[in-house]
Amino acid sequence: MTNSMSNVKMVSEIIENSYKVLKKEVISQYQVSFEVNKDDVHSILTLLKTSGWIQLSYLSAIDWPEENEFELVYIVFNWDKAVHIQIRTRLNRENPVMNSILPIFPGCKYYERETHEFFGIKFPGNPGHEKQLILEEWDDIPPLRKDFDPRAYSDRKFVKREYSNDFVNLNGEKSKQIAREERKEKIIKVRKGGRK
Amino acid sequence: MKEMKLFLGPQHPGMHGNASVHMYVDGDIIKRAFLLPGMLHRGFEKGMERHSWINNISLIPRVCVVEPDINEMAFAMGAETLAGITVPERAHYIRMIILELARLSIHLMSYGGLGSPTGLYTLMYHAHTDRNTILNIFEKITGHRVYHQYIIPGGVRKDLPIGIEEDIHAFLDDLENRYEEYRDLGINNPTVLARITDTIPLPAEVVWELGVTGIGMRSAVNKPYDLRKVMPYARYDKIDFEVPVADYSDAKSRVDCKLQEVIQSISIIRQCLKLIPEGDVRVPLGRGQSMRWTIPKGHVYSVVESSRGEFGYFMVSNGGVNPYRVGVRGASYPQGLLGIEKYLPGTRLDDAALWVDTMGVCSPEIDR
Amino acid sequence: MLSTKFTKLSKEEVDRKWWEIGDFFRRNSLWMLMYCTGCCAIELPPAMTSAYDMERLGMGPMATPRQADVLLVTGYLSLKTLRRLIYTYEQMSEPKYVVGIGSCTINGGIYHDSHAVINQLNRYVPVDVYVAGCMPNTEAVMNGFVDLMGLIKTKKANGWKDYHARNEWYMANQKAALGEVKVHDEFHE
Ligand code: SF4
Numbered sequence: 001m002t003n004s005m006s007n008v009k010m011v012s013e014i015i016e017n018s019y020k021v022l023k024k025e026v027i028s029q030y031q032v033s034f035e036v037n038k039d040d041v042h043s044i045l046t047l048l049k050t051s052g053w054i055q056l057s058y059l060s061a062i063d064w065p066e067e068n069e070f071e072l073v074y075i076v077f078n079w080d081k082a083v084h085i086q087i088r089t090r091l092n093r094e095n096p097v098m099n100s101i102l103p104i105f106p107g108c109k110y111y112e113r114e115t116h117e118f119f120g121i122k123f124p125g126n127p128g129h130e131k132q133l134i135l136e137e138w139d140d141i142p143p144l145r146k147d148f149d150p151r152a153y154s155d156r157k158f159v160k161r162e163y164s165n166d167f168v169n170l171n172g173e174k175s176k177q178i179a180r181e182e183r184k185e186k187i188i189k190v191r192k193g194g195r196k
Numbered sequence: 197m198k199e200m201k202l203f204l205g206p207q208h209p210g211m212h213g214n215a216s217v218h219m220y221v222d223g224d225i226i227k228r229a230f231l232l233p234g235m236l237h238r239g240f241e242k243g244m245e246r247h248s249w250i251n252n253i254s255l256i257p258r259v260c261v262v263e264p265d266i267n268e269m270a271f272a273m274g275a276e277t278l279a280g281i282t283v284p285e286r287a288h289y290i291r292m293i294i295l296e297l298a299r300l301s302i303h304l305m306s307y308g309g310l311g312s313p314t315g316l317y318t319l320m321y322h323a324h325t326d327r328n329t330i331l332n333i334f335e336k337i338t339g340h341r342v343y344h345q346y347i348i349p350g351g352v353r354k355d356l357p358i359g360i361e362e363d364i365h366a367f368l369d370d371l372e373n374r375y376e377e378y379r380d381l382g383i384n385n386p387t388v389l390a391r392i393t394d395t396i397p398l399p400a401e402v403v404w405e406l407g408v409t410g411i412g413m414r415s416a417v418n419k420p421y422d423l424r425k426v427m428p429y430a431r432y433d434k435i436d437f438e439v440p441v442a443d444y445s446d447a448k449s450r451v452d453c454k455l456q457e458v459i460q461s462i463s464i465i466r467q468c469l470k471l472i473p474e475g476d477v478r479v480p481l482g483r484g485q486s487m488r489w490t491i492p493k494g495h496v497y498s499v500v501e502s503s504r505g506e507f508g509y510f511m512v513s514n515g516g517v518n519p520y521r522v523g524v525r526g527a528s529y530p531q532g533l534l535g536i537e538k539y540l541p542g543t544r545l546d547d548a549a550l551w552v553d554t555m556g557v558c559s560p561e562i563d564r
Numbered sequence: 565m566l567s568t569k570f571t572k573l574s575k576e577e578v579d580r581k582w583w584e585i586g587d588f589f590r591r592n593s594l595w596m597l598m599y600c601t602g603c604c605a606i607e608l609p610p611a612m613t614s615a616y617d618m619e620r621l622g623m624g625p626m627a628t629p630r631q632a633d634v635l636l637v638t639g640y641l642s643l644k645t646l647r648r649l650i651y652t653y654e655q656m657s658e659p660k661y662v663v664g665i666g667s668c669t670i671n672g673g674i675y676h677d678s679h680a681v682i683n684q685l686n687r688y689v690p691v692d693v694y695v696a697g698c699m700p701n702t703e704a705v706m707n708g709f710v711d712l713m714g715l716i717k718t719k720k721a722n723g724w725k726d727y728h729a730r731n732e733w734y735m736a737n738q739k740a741a742l743g744e745v746k747v748h749d750e751f752h753e
Contacts, residue, residue, distance in 0.1 A: 027496055028277055030427045054404045058497065058525040062512055073510065073523075075497050079419070082427040084497055107407035110533040118241075134234035134563055135680070136644045137743055143242055143679050150242050150679035154672075157741055158683040161671040206645070207599040207629065207652055214600055214645060235645045236602065239678040246677070255674065261603040305609070321613045328615035341701055342606055560603065563642075 007081040008032045014051060019044055033086035038098070041089050045074060045104050053078040053085060059101075059111035061119045063146045068093045070121060074101070091121065100125035118144040199227055204548055206235055212309060212552055213261075215559035217536060221545055229540040229548065231533050236563040244522040249275060249349070249489055250481070252519065257343040259524055260561040262305060265298040266502045268347035270509040273429060274498035275349035278513055279491045281479060287351035288431045289472040293364070294337070294346060295430075295500075296461045296468070300371075301330040302503045303454050303461075306556060310382060310451060313549035314391050319382050329367050336360055351478030361469055368462050375459065383451050392447040396543050396551050398535075400445075406538065407530040410505025411453045412555050416445035423501035435467050447547075450554040457503075490517055502527045504556035526561030533562065590633065590659070591716040592622045594709070597632035599652060602639020604666040604699045611702045621709055629655045634712070637691075639699070640668035642680045646688060647747055650738060653689050660724050661716070663708055665695045673698055687737040690723030 008026055015021060015034055023035040036044060053076040062071040067090075074087040091098060100123040101108050112123040113133050120142040123129050132138065141148050174182075199220045205211030216232040240259055244252050256271045257264035269291060276283060308323025310316075331341040336357055338344035346353050382388055398408070400416040414421055420439035424432040440456035442449040481489045491513040499508040508525035526532075535555060540548055551557075573581070600608070611618050612625060626632040629652045641649060653660070664685050667673035672683035685691055692715060695708035715721040727734060738745050 025494070027494070031497060033495055055409070056407055057499075057506060058508060058510055058523065060510060060523045062521045073495070075508075075510070077506075079421045079426060084499070086495060086497060088495070105407070106405050107530055107534060110529070134237045136234065136647070139743070140679075143239065148242075148679075150239055150246070151677040153679045154677050154681075154683070158672070158681075159687060159737075160676070161684045206648055207597070208627075214602070235642060235648070236640075237642050237644065237680045238640055238675045239680045243675070243678055258603055258674070261606050320609075324609045324613040325615050328610045328613075331610070342699060 007083045010081070011083055011085060014047065015044060018047070030082055031084045031086070033088060035088045035090075038089045038091060041072075041074065041087060042099065042101060042104065044087055045076065045101055048076055048085060048087075049104060052080060053083075055079065056101075056105035056107050056111075057084065059108050059115065061115050061121055061144075063093075063119065063144065065093070065146045070096050070119060072098060072115075072121070076105075096121040098123055100129070102126050118142050120145070198222075202545070211549070212557065213559035215532075215557070215562070217540075217548055217552070219540070219545065219548065224545040226541050226543055226545060226548065229536050231536045231557075231562075233533065233559060233562045236560045238564070240564040241522055241524065244519055246518065248487060248517045249491060249519060250487055252522075253345055253348050257345060258560075259564060260502075260507075260526070260558055261342075262558060263298055263302045263502055264343050265294050265347060266500045266507050267509075268345065269295060269430075270498050270500045270507060271511075272347050272349045273500070274496045274509050274511045275491060277496050277498060278494045278511070279349070281350050281481075283351050284476040284479065285431075285473050286355075286475040287477045289468045290352050290356060290477060291347055292430050292432065292435070293356075293465055293468050293472075294334075294344070294352075296465045297330055297333065297364075299503050300458060300461050300465075301327045303458050304330075306503070306553060307378070307382060307451065307454060309553050310388070310392075310550075313546065313553060314388050316382070316385070316388060322378070322381065326371060329370075333360070333363055333367060336363065348478070350481050351476070353478070355477050364465065364469065368465060371458075372462055375455075379455060383448065383455065389448070392451065392550065392554075395447040396539070396547050396554075398445040398539065398555075402539070406534050408505065408535060408555070409530070410501070410503070410527060410556065411450055411457075412445065412531055413505065414439065415442040415449045415453050417441075418443040423499055423506060427499075429500065434471065435464055437464050437467075447550050447554045454503075454554075488517055490515060491519075499525075504528045504531075504558060507561075524561065524564050526558070526564070528555070528557045529562055531555040532557040532559070587716055587719070591713045594621075594623045594634050594661075594713070595626035595632045596623055596634040596636055596663075597629055597652070597656070598625045598627065599629075599636065599638075599649070601637055601641055601645050601649065602666065602668060604668075604705075605636075605638035607699055607702050607705055608636070608638065611705055616702050616706060618706065618709070621706070621713070623709060629653075630657055632656055633660060634709075635660065635662045635689075637662060637664045637669050637685055637689075639666040640673065640675055640681045641685065643682070643742060646682055646738075647742055647745060650689065650745055651747065658724050659721075661692045661712060661721050662689055662723055663693045663695065663712060664691045665700060665705060665708065667696055667698045670694055670696060682741060688734065688741065690726045690734075692721045692723045 019040045021034050025033045055077045057077045058075040060073055070091045070093055072089050076085050112126045113129045115121055116129050117133055199222055202219045202221055204217040206214045206216045214235045218230045219226050220228040256267045259267045304323045304327045308320040311320035335341050338346040398416050403413045403416050418441050422439040425439055437460045440453045493513055493515045495512050497508055497510045499506050504527035507527040510523035512521040514520040610616055669685040675681040693708050693712045695704055697704055
């Protein structure tokens with residue numbers, strides 16, 4: 001706890017000594033992120049696993065359509081030296097393929113399957129990752145890509161309820177709109193000092 | 197013998213939430229098992245990209261239905277880290293009170309849920325009634341029983357109402373008085389004990405392989421691996437509490453840990469009520485224009501210890517009004533999907549419900 | 565000696581009398597199916613257990629659809645659930661009633677523009693009672709059940725008859741949303 005900043009320093013040394021880091025951010029005293037080349041990811045993760053970052057916390061992707069790229073994120077955690085490490089890398093958006101990290105972290109199996117489902121990134125080496133997991137009989141582009149519009153899809157597929165009138169007045173009270181207008185008139189009247 | 201396919205859920209009284217376990221059984225031994233998630237999928241991660249940071253406050257509690265407050269906390273912490281906000285001291289303590297009350301409520305609920313696979317409905321009735329008292333306290337504090345939308349970036353929405361301490365103390369005293377009774381009813385009851393001892397063990401080596409966190413991990417590896425201790429958020433570093441551990445993880449020791457956490461939570465709430473300072477509870481966002489509040493660019497992963505383990509939000513901001521991407525790491529992702537696939541085979545058919553209950557598999561946070 | 569003469573009733577009238585008797589008993593002992601489709605279901609355990617005690621209304625939970633009278637649709641329905649819900653609904657024996665809880669069943673609620681959640685439940689299965697709110701608190705849920713009993717008493721809970729009468733319309737809507745109503749369960753094979 002007390003030497004958590006030195007933990008971050010230690011991690012930086014481990015990674016920066018042997019790999020090319022494109023960008024490094026220290027987000028907080030318990031978190032640091034590295035942007036690395038795609039080819040280095042597997043060896044960095046192996047290195048981190050051997051130095052104690054044995055838990056894969058999260059794996060997902062981000063879509064950057066302007067740059068025509070996907071960004072993959074791997075987050076690992078070490079319970080003894082509490083630092084979350086984000087390893088990020090960029091893939092081409094046209095044909096996104098990334099080798100699976102299944103041999104390093106077996107827990108990634110379903111994360112990768114889900115990322116394939118929602119972004120369309122292929123993970124060769126992970127058997128069965130191309131099957132659907134969460135969606136069922138999906139008939140459009142992967143839904144978490146930025147160019148997918150859920151509202152258009154929803155309008156096309158599910159009929160909205162139509163309301164013939166805006167409200168139903170059940171117990172004979174004044175509608176809110178009428179009450180508001182009356183209140184406005186009253187305020188104007190008061191401002192003018194009671195004169196018409 | 198021939199293999200036969202059976203479904204546990206989605207419409208099944210022993211299943212918690214709307215998910216389905218597909219099992220291939222031989223006699224009553226499970227040969228293969230899979231979880232079929234996705235029945236609660238509502239496109240959350242997409243929906244959050246389409247709302248502003250402030251509007252998202254009303255969306256996030258719905259990610260995990262039974263324990264909404266950790267969502268709010270993780271979201272708020274992430275937004276504060278990116279925006280560089282310092283939260284007032286009093287808000288930290290109010291947050292801890294809310295989080296621990298929520299932890300009490302979910303532990304009670306899952307302890308009561310132990311009633312249905314073991315056929316002991318009395319336990320369920322007691323636990324749910326006590327949980328209802330917590331919900332009433334929440335209603336007094338926040339205005340809603342289940343979805344509070346109370347912990348927001350920059351603090352909490354409102355100060356505690358006057359006199360709520362008495363309600364909380366009365367409830368805690370009552371729960372503590374009946375704690376032994378609870379133990380006798382459930383975990384010390386010979387019929388239940390015979391059912392849960394040595395059932396579905398989780399060896400320490402496979403914890404890392406699966407990525408299981410929370411009580412499942414602590415009871416297997418015998419170390420106090422709790423995010424509140426390891427990387428204290430809010431003001432957990434000022435509070436004195438213990439993390440219950442065990443050295444052998446079967447259904448019984450997991451339930452036992454859960455009950456010991458109840459005692460710890462009670463003591464945390466008491467200390468918070470004693471230590472809580474006076475002062476502001478919120479810093480204003482965006483200089484009065486909170487609907488157009490923006491956050492500097494960045495990637496952040498913020499984590500909270502939920503009752504099922506590490507619960508995280510991965511958030512990306514591109515400097516706009518809306519978050520660019522929000523990813524949710526459901527705490528029960530590993531034990532729900534991979535755990536069922538790898539460690540249910542070889543156990544008995546009726547133990548599947550016990551795994552779901554004692555490891556804590558919450559289907560809404562798997563599906564999002 | 566008492567006269568044993570009475571006017572002979574036509575078959576329809578006898579049927580109607582029997583239905584009335586049946587409805588009387590039915591509405592005082594409703595079995596609801598425990599199928600938690602969405603987040604509103606979290607308010608059901610307090611309603612069922614001692615805090616609000618649903619049994620004083622004569623209602624109780626039932627595990628299998630074939631013996632249940634009431635199907636609770638507690639909240640949002642993703643397409644995957646809708647497929648299974650229709651299966652469940654068709655398995656229930658008649659007369660059967662549907663209660664839609666939460667604003668998600670009425671118009672999509674907070675997920676009105678989501679790609680996975682339907683917007684209007686009564687296009688797919690007939691709904692007798694709606695309970696509004698996100699989420700409706702336990703009193704509102706209980707009130708919905710009392711309303712359902714009132715509707716059964718006044719013979720207005722006719723959703724299941726409507727499902728027969730306009731079956732093609734319902735089927736067409738289900739097809740439009742789901743593509744195919746059949747469940748293919750080969751996601752892991
Ligand atoms: S109405 Fe609200 S509480 Fe109910 S299912 Fe919908 S979002 Fe959840």
